[in-house]
Amino acid sequence: MTFIHLASQGQPVSGRGVARVSTLVFAAVFLLVQMVGAALEAGARAVEADKIAATQSGQTGSPDVTPNGQEPVDHSLRGHGGPVHAIQLNKTKTRALTGSFDYSMMYWDISGDQPKELGRLDEHEHWVKAVEFLPGDKRALAAGGAEVWLWDLETGKSLHVFKGHTAEISALALSSDGKLVASASSDRTVRLWNLTTLKPGPVLKGHRGPINGVTFSKDNSLIYTASYDGTVRTWASDTGEFKRILYRHGFGINTMRRIPGGDQLVFGTLNGKALVIDGKTGERVHQFKDIEGPFLATAIQEKPGLLALSGFQKKGGDVVGIIRVIRIGDWAPIEEYEDPRGPIWAMDFGSIGSTIYYGGKDDYVTVWQVTPRKPFEAISGPIPRRYEVSKTAGPGELQFARKCSLCHTLTSGGGNRAGPTLYKVFGRKVGTLPGYPYSDALKNADIVWSEKTIELLFGLGPDHYLPGTKMPLQKIADPKKREALIAFLKIATEGESGSGASRGKSVNETEKQGSKEQ
Amino acid sequence: MARMKFLCDAERCIECNACVTACKNEHEIPWGINRRRVVTINDGKPGERSISVACMHCSDAPCMAVCPVDCFYQTEEGVVLHSKDLCIGCGYCFYACPFGAPQYPQVGNFGSRGKMDKCTFCAGGPEADKSDNEFKKYGRNRLAEGKLPLCAEMCSTKALLAGDGDVVSDIYRERVVSRGFGSGAWGWGRAYPGQGA
Numbered sequence: 001m002t003f004i005h006l007a008s009q010g011q012p013v014s015g016r017g018v019a020r021v022s023t024l025v026f027a028a029v030f031l032l033v034q035m036v037g038a039a040l041e042a043g044a045r046a047v048e049a050d051k052i053a054a055t056q057s058g059q060t061g062s063p064d065v066t067p068n069g070q071e072p073v074d075h076s077l078r079g080h081g082g083p084v085h086a087i088q089l090n091k092t093k094t095r096a097l098t099g100s101f102d103y104s105m106m107y108w109d110i111s112g113d114q115p116k117e118l119g120r121l122d123e124h125e126h127w128v129k130a131v132e133f134l135p136g137d138k139r140a141l142a143a144g145g146a147e148v149w150l151w152d153l154e155t156g157k158s159l160h161v162f163k164g165h166t167a168e169i170s171a172l173a174l175s176s177d178g179k180l181v182a183s184a185s186s187d188r189t190v191r192l193w194n195l196t197t198l199k200p201g202p203v204l205k206g207h208r209g210p211i212n213g214v215t216f217s218k219d220n221s222l223i224y225t226a227s228y229d230g231t232v233r234t235w236a237s238d239t240g241e242f243k244r245i246l247y248r249h250g251f252g253i254n255t256m257r258r259i260p261g262g263d264q265l266v267f268g269t270l271n272g273k274a275l276v277i278d279g280k281t282g283e284r285v286h287q288f289k290d291i292e293g294p295f296l297a298t299a300i301q302e303k304p305g306l307l308a309l310s311g312f313q314k315k316g317g318d319v320v321g322i323i324r325v326i327r328i329g330d331w332a333p334i335e336e337y338e339d340p341r342g343p344i345w346a347m348d349f350g351s352i353g354s355t356i357y358y359g360g361k362d363d364y365v366t367v368w369q370v371t372p373r374k375p376f377e378a379i380s381g382p383i384p385r386r387y388e389v390s391k392t393a394g395p396g397e398l399q400f401a402r403k404c405s406l407c408h409t410l411t412s413g414g415g416n417r418a419g420p421t422l423y424k425v426f427g428r429k430v431g432t433l434p435g436y437p438y439s440d441a442l443k444n445a446d447i448v449w450s451e452k453t454i455e456l457l458f459g460l461g462p463d464h465y466l467p468g469t470k471m472p473l474q475k476i477a478d479p480k481k482r483e484a485l486i487a488f489l490k491i492a493t494e495g496e497s498g499s500g501a502s503r504g505k506s507v508n509e510t511e512k513q514g515s516k517e518q
Numbered sequence: 519m520a521r522m523k524f525l526c527d528a529e530r531c532i533e534c535n536a537c538v539t540a541c542k543n544e545h546e547i548p549w550g551i552n553r554r555r556v557v558t559i560n561d562g563k564p565g566e567r568s569i570s571v572a573c574m575h576c577s578d579a580p581c582m583a584v585c586p587v588d589c590f591y592q593t594e595e596g597v598v599l600h601s602k603d604l605c606i607g608c609g610y611c612f613y614a615c616p617f618g619a620p621q622y623p624q625v626g627n628f629g630s631r632g633k634m635d636k637c638t639f640c641a642g643g644p645e646a647d648k649s650d651n652e653f654k655k656y657g658r659n660r661l662a663e664g665k666l667p668l669c670a671e672m673c674s675t676k677a678l679l680a681g682d683g684d685v686v687s688d689i690y691r692e693r694v695v696s697r698g699f700g701s702g703a704w705g706w707g708r709a710y711p712g713q714g715a
Binding site for chain 2: 083101127168186210212228251252254270271293294296312314319342343345361385402403406472473475476477
């Protein structure tokens with residue numbers, strides 16, 4: 001560790017006098033005590049970058065149990081009803097925001113031993129792919145589909161919805177003064193919004209593909225954008241005027257961030273490259289070791305200066321998510337971690353860079369301790385998910401698991417996912433389940449769910465049967481499959497036993513569905 | 519069982535876009551969606567090359583790896599297909615595909631994307647072979663009819679080859695031998711520096 005290393009390099013002893021030696025020894029001991037004291041005072045929160053470096057290769061990794069042999073504390077954030085695509089922690093690392101496919105943004109207290117859910121903001125009409133704390137941590141932004149929602153985190157109420165994009169937003173960036181937010185969208189534009197006046201600002205048009213990354217320059221005068229068209233471009237933040245193409249990569253850029261303290265940009269690409277470029281000149285500063293799949297997310301910890309890149313690649317026929325932690329400045333690799341559960345789409349650093357909160361295909365956020373590395377080994381094998389059913393499941397259960405379970409639960413306590421729970425759905429009037437934010441189309445519909453109406457829903461398709469619904473285009477063309485689904489729902493939605501049977505079977509480990517039987 | 523493959527010979531492609539048009543017509547692809555497109559590098563300059571690009575039906579398809587609802591599957595002939603009943607239009611496959619194959623019609627009401635659409639190697643989808651439902655969702659199933667993809671069939675210079683990978687590679691090998699060293703796959707020299715043009 002740093003302080004030991006410094007103490008061992010004390011001044012050489014001259015040998016001219018014992019007093020002088022004693023003074024030096026005393027000084028060295030004093031210095032050592034001072035440093036140890038300082039280090040102890042800093043406590044667990046002070047995890048320096050070079051301490052992290054010392055743990056690379058897992059040499060100081062500890063087993064995944066507490067010293068007294070008890071089960072480790074589960075720090076994962078559980079509560080979403082769909083895969084998590086956005087994670088941001090506040091600067092003090094005491095609060096977290098997460099965005100998911102379940103149309104919600106969740107707000108967490110992560111200061112204690114166990115994470116605590118503080119709020120679930122679920123009025124968005126689409127999934128949430130980007131979240132952002134505003135200065136003071138009392139308000140936050142969520143990109144719900146093509147809209148940017150401004151939330152009051154204390155009251156849980158939405159303050160404003162910025163509308164203008166025509167396709168979903170994949171990234172948000174806040175100016176350092178907290179006055180402007182930029183939203184990057186698949187509609188190939190970036191839009192600026194004024195958070196003080198709540199008025200729309202300039203629209204940045206010019207990219208030839210969806211825009212996946214956006215950030216302000218250090219002095220807020222420029223905006224950098226990165227797109228699927230393979231370019232990084234610069235724009236004036238006050239007028240939205242296009243300045244120049246800063247860098248041409250060729251392959252699409254999936255994620256980009258500015259390195260704090262300057263105008264260097266780090267980005268990860270579709271073809272497994274990750275680079276740092278100079279935001280002023282466009283010159284390449286550093287290129288990281290490639291991966292064989294795409295890079296998907298980046299995270300930065302300003303102090304002690306760490307960068308994380310995530311993505312996925314194939315390993316022995318399996319798809320493994322990958323996280324690399326790198327030291328900013330000399331770009332030295334610190335740690336690398338693999339998760340056999342698949343691609344890692346979102347992440348942020350926890351306390352002083354010692355942990356990483358990350359999300360992938362699952363409904364929860366996992367916490368990986370970077371240093372001391374824990375878990376030491378990659379966590380055990382792929383977990384069959386609720387939609388990964390076996391051919392042995394009944395035909396109705398198969399339909400439910402593959403086509404409905406991503407968005408609906410079957411139990412009273414199962415909670416809502418992107419759609420409401422189907423517990424006791426037969427006989428329920430459309431749009432009436434308390435606590436679920438229905439679209440106006442369903443609130444005003446005069447339909448009661450029955451075998452006949454569910455048959456019509458999937459025979460005609462939700463977009464025809466209930467125009468304006470949030471439910472995806474979903475027809476089941478084969479009458480036999482519709483019949484099987486309804487027969488299954490009749491039993492499974494009536495009580496815990498039916499749904500329990502469904503869950504139990506749908507997570508067995510036999511072969512997945514293939515080809516023509518989906 | 520044959521392993522189906524596409525290969526575009528950049529020495530022969532003349533950027534006529536007949537493959538794009540044939541594909542759109544055969545499958546009645548809606549406005550705004552191109553399952554296939556022609557990419558030209560160094561347009562108008564020495565060394566100009568064009569290649570026709572669509573889904574390459576990868577052996578280790580990254581789209582299959584990233585899909586959060588597991589809607590992809592691979593046929594016995596190695597063709598990568600997906601179920602539009604399962605697809606939620608999340609766009610994850612778009613972030614993973616190096617060929618830009620996934621397309622999203624802007625007609626969906628889930629998120630702001632519709633169901634993903636892509637080249638099927640003229641092999642339809644999970645619906646019954648040659649059924650109306652299959653045609654409406656995925657286009658014509660020419661493989662079930664005993665035919666090969668129309669884009670390659672229509673190619674006037676036979677730049678675009680499609681079919682059994684062994685046969686395709688034999689044809690291409692003969693061409694390279696006939697044309698001489700350095701006339702192999704476009705981009706070979708960049709991918710493998712020091713090993714040819």
